[in-house]
């Protein structure tokens with residue numbers, strides 16, 4: 001997809017407008033379609049509030065979801081608007097890299113929210129572009145055309161995962177035949193990055209379970225769907241689950257006539273069998289990051305751990321870089337951490353952030369560093385040795401009245417290699433507890449034609465005060 005108003009986007013915008021004019025009770029309406037994923041307030045409709053995040057149905061469920069949505073949009077374009085009969089949902093290729101350089105002008109352009117979604121006007125100058133949402137329905141960064149950083153979207157870790165099933169594998173752990181709606185554990189690599197982080201970057205509506213109300217949602221999920229197809233195509237060893245629980249699960253949606261249609265995960269495995277192909281399965285599928293690996297730990301299945309240090313209360317996040325001191329546990333052995341941070345032991349060092357939540361979209365992702373000096377700009381580099389991972393708030397916003405959210409997310413980082421590397425580089429001598437530093441994710445340069453005021457406003461992500469992003473507790477343990 002190119003970042004201009006091409007015909008495909010124009011037809012999309014017209015169809016969005018038409019669907020928005022249909023009553024919410026109409027299964028082919030804009031709101032009904034978004035409600036399938038999540039509603040603004042509680043609802044008893046069993047067809048609504050069904051998005052499965054944090055489980056192994058994440059990919060097939062969203063494939064059927066966008067496939068049915070595409071069918072509805074195509075039908076509107078052809079039969080209501082008199083347009084072409086071959087419209088297809090575009091994908092937003094934010095992982096595209098030109099000339100191997102993620103910071104080339106073309107690469108940066110791909111990581112800005114596409115301009116058709118940032119303009120309040122239709123291309124002919126008329127206002128009311130339905131692809132546009134004003135702040136705070138989007139983050140100032142995305143709205144202002146700042147690109148999300150490459151470190152946040154590089155899908156390399158996911159695309160290299162050998163297996164579909166498993167914690168920190170491509171498509172999440174085995175979650176039986178249950179459709180999880182509110183799992184705090186997003187452990188599939190593709191779901192974590194780039195999926196969750198793009199929700200965080202676009203912010204606003206996209207950070208909540210009503211995210212399909214933002215028209216960019218569908219292009220984002222089309223890209224996630226393409227990366228799934230690309231993962232399968234890239235290596236004959238990459239296979240979908242073969243368990244009956246996964247293959248036989250039926251995902252039910254509405255077709256263009258408003259009728260219910262069901263697809264099993266088995267039927268959703270091949271996009272060709274479903275009648276579509278992607279322009280490319282190799283363009284923008286990741287670059288190898290610098291030679292250091294940050295693994296996220298298996299969540300929920302904790303090995304016996306010895307707590308080494310923890311926070312004494314909640315940590316409030318804000319617009320500034322924050323150093324969070326961890327207080328050593330009185331009972332912990334002083335050698336526990338340096339023992340773990342040694343290539344010769346099996347022991348692991350695990351940093352856990354519990355009950356991560358916000359009252360309103362914080363409009364930024366956060367980066368987590370361990371051992372960095374907060375006043376040294378160069379230490380806060382997401383490709384440098386102090387970086388351990390990202391926090392996002394997708395699904396952690398609001399004390400929700402319906403069954404989504406409200407419980408806070410848990411992030412676990414295995415920082416064993418990280419601490420070992422810091423010791424080897426002489427950046428930590430093994431004594432004391434290296435501090436945790438949390439900082440809002442910075443964004444890239446503004447578009448060349450951006451207005452100065454918009455640029456200044458968007459340059460530093462500042463969470464609105466009412467969002468109160470926070471971490472309930474942080475603890476460091478060794479196994």
Ligand SMILES: [Cu+2]
Pocket residue numbers: 195199221
């Ligand atoms: Cu999503």
